[in-house]
Amino acid sequence: MSHSPLQVPIVQLDHAGDLPLPEYASDHASGVDLLAAVEEPLTLDPGERALVPSGVAMALPPGFEAQVRPRSGLAAKQGVTVLNTPGTIDADYRGEIKVILINLGAEPVTLARGDRMAQLVVAPVTRVAWEPRDDLDETARGGGGFGSTGVGSGV
Numbered sequence: 001m002s003h004s005p006l007q008v009p010i011v012q013l014d015h016a017g018d019l020p021l022p023e024y025a026s027d028h029a030s031g032v033d034l035l036a037a038v039e040e041p042l043t044l045d046p047g048e049r050a051l052v053p054s055g056v057a058m059a060l061p062p063g064f065e066a067q068v069r070p071r072s073g074l075a076a077k078q079g080v081t082v083l084n085t086p087g088t089i090d091a092d093y094r095g096e097i098k099v100i101l102i103n104l105g106a107e108p109v110t111l112a113r114g115d116r117m118a119q120l121v122v123a124p125v126t127r128v129a130w131e132p133r134d135d136l137d138e139t140a141r142g143g144g145g146f147g148s149t150g151v152g153s154g155v
């Protein structure tokens with residue numbers, strides 16, 4: 001299996017020049033870390049959310065998306081997560097990638113410029129063409145869901 005990376009055009013919208021491109025933090029990390037491209041430190045009070053710029057825009061090839069996911073360290077240590085996780089970056093989006101962070105912890109959390117705030121995972125997507133029908137094929141599960149399987153159908 002080939003591991004050659006997907007080539008993705010990227011633009012650094014933040015022109016200060018001190019922020020590197022989003023990078024993979026280990027050899028086989030799934031996501032690149034998105035950096036907070038804030039001019040001044042940003043403090044999120046408990047319960048507060050913010051739309052935080054990443055400083056980058058990209059042109060994903062058709063057939064791919066990017067998912068904005070939380071970093072577990074930030075979540076476990078400080079209670080900060082991505083409100084709309086996984087955020088969806090469409091292949092035809094050319095604007096700045098922004099991260100909706102929320103502080104679910106009990107203490108204020110401050111993000112400094114360049115702090116790694118979330119991770120971005122590029123993944124293939126399948127688009128569908130609907131085939132309208134009057135009914136669907138039968139399966140053992142049928143319409144059962146929401147805890148329908150197992151002893152007593154409990155949770």
Ligand SMILES: O=c1ccn([C@H]2C[C@H](O)[C@@H](COP(=O)(O)OP(=O)(O)OP(=O)(O)O)O2)c(=O)[nH]1
Pocket residue numbers: 068084087088089090091093096097098099100
């Ligand atoms: O966490 C996110 C989620 C989305 N976006 C950008 C890229 C995405 O392609 C666009 C639209 O996102 P989405 O479809 O989730 O939002 P919407 O509320 O449906 O807006 P729209 O009507 O623009 O699609 O916003 C981000 O920068 N960060």
Ligand SMILES: [Mg+2]
Pocket residue numbers: none
């Ligand atoms: Mg949308």
